[in-house]
Amino acid sequence: MASGTELIRAKGISKRFGETLANDNVDLCLNKGEIHALLGENGAGKSTLVKILYGALEPGGGSLHWKGNLVKVANPAAARKLGIGMVFQHFSLFEALSVAENIALALPKSVPLKQLCADIIEVSGKYGLPLDPTAIVADLPVGIRQRIEIVRCLLQEPDLLIMDEPTSVLTPLEAEDLFKTLTRLADEGCAILYISHRLEEVQRICHRATIMRHGKVVGACDPAKETAASLAQLMVGGDVHAVDAGAQAMPGKALLQLTDLNHAGEGAFAVALESINLSLHAGEVLAIAGIAGNGQGELFDVISGEVKTKAAYDINLLGVPVGRRSINDRRRLGAAFVPEERLGHGAAPDLPLSENVILTRHASDKDLVRAGLLSRGAALRSERRLAAQYDVRMAHENPEARALSGGNLQKFIVGRELDRSPRVLVINQPTWGVDAGAAALIRQALIDLARSGAAVLVISQDLDEIYEVADKIAVISRGQLSEPAPKDSMNREQIGLLMAGLGEAKQAKAGKGH
Amino acid sequence: MRLELEKRAETSKRMSVLSPLIAIALTGISVTLMFIALGVAPLAGLHAFFVEPLTSVWSWEELLVKAGPLVLIAVGLSVCFLSNTWNIGAEGQFTMGAIFGSVIPVLYFDFTSAWALPLMILMGALGGMVWAAIPALLRTKFNTNEILVSLMLVYVAQYLLDFLVRGPWRDPDGFNFPESRLFDAAHVLPKFGDGRLHLGIALAVVAVLLIWFLLAKSLKGFEIKVIGQAPRAGRFAGFSQNRTIWFGFLLSGAFAGIAGLSEVSGAIEQLTPVISPGYGFTAIIVAFLGRLNPIGIVFAGLLLGLSYLGGEAAQVSVGISNKMTNVFQGMLLFYVLACDILILYRLRLVRSAPAKEAS
Numbered sequence: 001m002a003s004g005t006e007l008i009r010a011k012g013i014s015k016r017f018g019e020t021l022a023n024d025n026v027d028l029c030l031n032k033g034e035i036h037a038l039l040g041e042n043g044a045g046k047s048t049l050v051k052i053l054y055g056a057l058e059p060g061g062g063s064l065h066w067k068g069n070l071v072k073v074a075n076p077a078a079a080r081k082l083g084i085g086m087v088f089q090h091f092s093l094f095e096a097l098s099v100a101e102n103i104a105l106a107l108p109k110s111v112p113l114k115q116l117c118a119d120i121i122e123v124s125g126k127y128g129l130p131l132d133p134t135a136i137v138a139d140l141p142v143g144i145r146q147r148i149e150i151v152r153c154l155l156q157e158p159d160l161l162i163m164d165e166p167t168s169v170l171t172p173l174e175a176e177d178l179f180k181t182l183t184r185l186a187d188e189g190c191a192i193l194y195i196s197h198r199l200e201e202v203q204r205i206c207h208r209a210t211i212m213r214h215g216k217v218v219g220a221c222d223p224a225k226e227t228a229a230s231l232a233q234l235m236v237g238g239d240v241h242a243v244d245a246g247a248q249a250m251p252g253k254a255l256l257q258l259t260d261l262n263h264a265g266e267g268a269f270a271v272a273l274e275s276i277n278l279s280l281h282a283g284e285v286l287a288i289a290g291i292a293g294n295g296q297g298e299l300f301d302v303i304s305g306e307v308k309t310k311a312a313y314d315i316n317l318l319g320v321p322v323g324r325r326s327i328n329d330r331r332r333l334g335a336a337f338v339p340e341e342r343l344g345h346g347a348a349p350d351l352p353l354s355e356n357v358i359l360t361r362h363a364s365d366k367d368l369v370r371a372g373l374l375s376r377g378a379a380l381r382s383e384r385r386l387a388a389q390y391d392v393r394m395a396h397e398n399p400e401a402r403a404l405s406g407g408n409l410q411k412f413i414v415g416r417e418l419d420r421s422p423r424v425l426v427i428n429q430p431t432w433g434v435d436a437g438a439a440a441l442i443r444q445a446l447i448d449l450a451r452s453g454a455a456v457l458v459i460s461q462d463l464d465e466i467y468e469v470a471d472k473i474a475v476i477s478r479g480q481l482s483e484p485a486p487k488d489s490m491n492r493e494q495i496g497l498l499m500a501g502l503g504e505a506k507q508a509k510a511g512k513g514h
Numbered sequence: 515m516r517l518e519l520e521k522r523a524e525t526s527k528r529m530s531v532l533s534p535l536i537a538i539a540l541t542g543i544s545v546t547l548m549f550i551a552l553g554v555a556p557l558a559g560l561h562a563f564f565v566e567p568l569t570s571v572w573s574w575e576e577l578l579v580k581a582g583p584l585v586l587i588a589v590g591l592s593v594c595f596l597s598n599t600w601n602i603g604a605e606g607q608f609t610m611g612a613i614f615g616s617v618i619p620v621l622y623f624d625f626t627s628a629w630a631l632p633l634m635i636l637m638g639a640l641g642g643m644v645w646a647a648i649p650a651l652l653r654t655k656f657n658t659n660e661i662l663v664s665l666m667l668v669y670v671a672q673y674l675l676d677f678l679v680r681g682p683w684r685d686p687d688g689f690n691f692p693e694s695r696l697f698d699a700a701h702v703l704p705k706f707g708d709g710r711l712h713l714g715i716a717l718a719v720v721a722v723l724l725i726w727f728l729l730a731k732s733l734k735g736f737e738i739k740v741i742g743q744a745p746r747a748g749r750f751a752g753f754s755q756n757r758t759i760w761f762g763f764l765l766s767g768a769f770a771g772i773a774g775l776s777e778v779s780g781a782i783e784q785l786t787p788v789i790s791p792g793y794g795f796t797a798i799i800v801a802f803l804g805r806l807n808p809i810g811i812v813f814a815g816l817l818l819g820l821s822y823l824g825g826e827a828a829q830v831s832v833g834i835s836n837k838m839t840n841v842f843q844g845m846l847l848f849y850v851l852a853c854d855i856l857i858l859y860r861l862r863l864v865r866s867a868p869a870k871e872a873s
Contacts, residue, residue, distance in 0.1 A: 328752035348744040402523075
């Protein structure tokens with residue numbers, strides 16, 4: 001490791017999206033030949049920061065020094081010209097084209113294809129990333145596709161390579177090869193900014209780590225000198241909020257039970273759910289923690305009934321096996337659901353709020369639909385009641401859903417379901433991207449619902465939120481769910497470790513190889 | 515200084531009404547420029563195209579005869595398009611409706627009871643539905659592109675019609691002309707007025723009222739709109755996208771089939787190799803110009819019906835090709851789709867150029 005020479009220094013980088021400050025006065029410094037980890041939960045601001053470094057986003061404030069000179073990176077092409085390359089989490093490759101053709105498209109100058117093929121073979125061989133330039137991308141597995149992206153960057157001889165969660169798509173063996181390549185690159189003087197939340201990996205290959213939380217840098221360390229536990233604590237934050245949840249009544253009987261639930265995902269980036277067991281009781285709030293993309297969406301879909309499971313008995317709702325029942329059947333039984341995505345899933349953006357009341361309540365609310373005909377009057381009355389009760393602020397009466405701010409729309413969507421007095425509520429990321437006031441109102445409503453005798457399942461990435469509302473906590477990681485445990489018996493460190501995959505059956509096996 | 519599109523917070527109600535009118539105005543300007551380019555006095559040309567066909571009672575009736583099938587097909591298509599399903603093959607479903615509906619008058623011409631006409635209408639609807647079921651089935655089972663399948667089936671249907679009137683269904687007393695036998699009086703739709711006005715126009719009016727009721731009042735109409743605008747929210751509401759695709763295709767197929775039957779039974783009174791001046795395609799323009807709203811479609815159908823008459827009138831009185839009709843229809847669709855952007859965006863004049871960024 002050739003250390004000491006400063007390569008890039010970002011100072012005071014800020015970026016605001018609407019109401020949220022994604023990057024708040026962030027400083028970051030990388031030396032030549034250093035593998036530098038950028039750690040943090042989802043939504044901590046890692047991606048925003050690297051997109052600014054790569055010129056894909058314009059910073060709201062702050063300065064960037066490259067090899068000692070003040071620079072302004074206007075776009076990714078300018079970044080590549082400086083010597084910054086980036087491998088994204090989701091690749092941008094043309095499936096119908098060959099490896100060489102895909103790489104040719106990204107190069108600034110046109111190189112004869114024959115020459116390029118030779119270059120690809122040379123570079124890929126040198127770094128232990130063997131690639132056949134004539135192979136068609138559609139035929140290649142994900143791991144090889146990532147190689148194409150990496151080789152594409154390497155051909156431009158970068159001084160800094162940014163990698164966004166590179167191992168999230170790799171098998172443990174493929175990841176091993178990648179680590180070797182990265183170490184080799186670093187030895188040659190190329191700096192690597194490595195974004196991850198897998199602590200093991202970071203400890204193994206990174207020289208330094210910068211930790212981000214809620215848009216701010218909260219610490220820097222040498223990961224090799226830390227334990228996985230101390231890193232996890234830095235990542236998720238140690239400060240414990242005072243919880244005002246009221247006393248939990250004696251847990252009642254189980255209202256929602258998942259028994260050995262397995263479900264293969266649909267599509268290339270879906271996560272398969274593996275033998276999930278869960279028992280949700282009347283009067284309690286159970287929270288499922290986890291980093292985004294570990295199967296939360298898939299779990300929500302099978303519980304809600306948007307996606308049906310193969311076996312009827314793996315989901316039991318209020319005493320009825322519902323695995324094969326529709327979402328509206330489950331609503332009629334007394335369940336209510338709030339998905340993560342507000343616009344386009346929880347609400348239809350172009351419809352007025354009153355019609356968005358009909359959206360989820362047409363089957364369970366007899367006043368809204370009579371003999372197949374809509375009662376717009378009843379829908380409008382519900383909309384007014386919800387707006388008043390849940391403090392939904394709007395510019396004029398009954399606006400389209402997309403005209404509301406995130407927090408107000410979420411209050412409306414949550415209120416729409418609470419208004420039905422459900423016996424089981426399943427809610428995914430209840431306050432994601434919501435302002436503090438609305439978040440507090442929603443969290444209080446969830447607790448109140450549970451205290452009134454309903455069962456509430458909260459899926460969330462926000463540990464602060466989980467500690468505020470939950471009675472029990474479970475953690476989901478790569479489609480596997482840990483045993484739920486009382487909140488008091490779980491500290492942030494343990495949760496952080498489980499979130500980073502240390503509780504998975506599979507992960508443990510893969511780790512033994514080294 | 516440059517023009518910028520700025521997203522509106524909400525759908526503009528005013529622009530929903532104005533945008534088709536702006537499109538018509540822009541088309542009018544373009545047509546005027548074309549008249550000038552063709553060496554025709556623009557005022558005389560516009561008069562011949564848009565006013566002359568409306569100067570006699572006979573041609574008003576003829577306008578309704580042309581607008582009837584356009585409106586009937588277009589209201590069916592509007593249900594499809596609202597649910598984001600693209601049935602481009604109404605012309606083929608129209609043709610199959612005409613063929614199925616002609617089974618009785620051509621093969622069972624002795625069957626002249628009062629039940630014959632209602633049966634023919636049902637057969638027409640069935641023919642359109644059968645043809646529309648093919649793209650619906652392939653889309654829902656194999657996720658094929660319904661635009662291509664429905665469009666290609668148009669040509670299959672037209673060749674089938676061509677084969678029938680030249681082969682097995684050719685009139686035995688027809689001096690070898692490629693035509694079927696003339697329909698019996700019992701197989702011809704009732705006529706009104708002194709022109710060629712027939713029952714088909716009444717069927718179109720009924721269809722408009724039905725679809726207006728469906729879309730404005732029923733849960734089914736709500737389902738169609740939600741699936742079209744936000745499929746994921748539709749699934750969350752418990753609506754099935756596949757069911758909606760089937761519903762849209764079968765409904766629009768049935769309406770196109772009835773329109774086809776009405777055309778051969780009401781206007782032509784026999785099967786000929788060509789039975790439509792492209793009603794099924796023009797109806798797509800009618801549906802969009804009417805903003806997929808049944809009431810708007812009535813007005814749009816009348817305007818596009820007028821373009822058929824205007825093309826013929828302009829050919830006679832100012833001597834330009836009646837292909838002008840196609841040019842007019844094409845430009846209109848172009849402008850309608852372009853002006854739709856004003857509903858969700860507003861145009862803004864930006865005075866200063868953005869600050870140059872140094873790198």
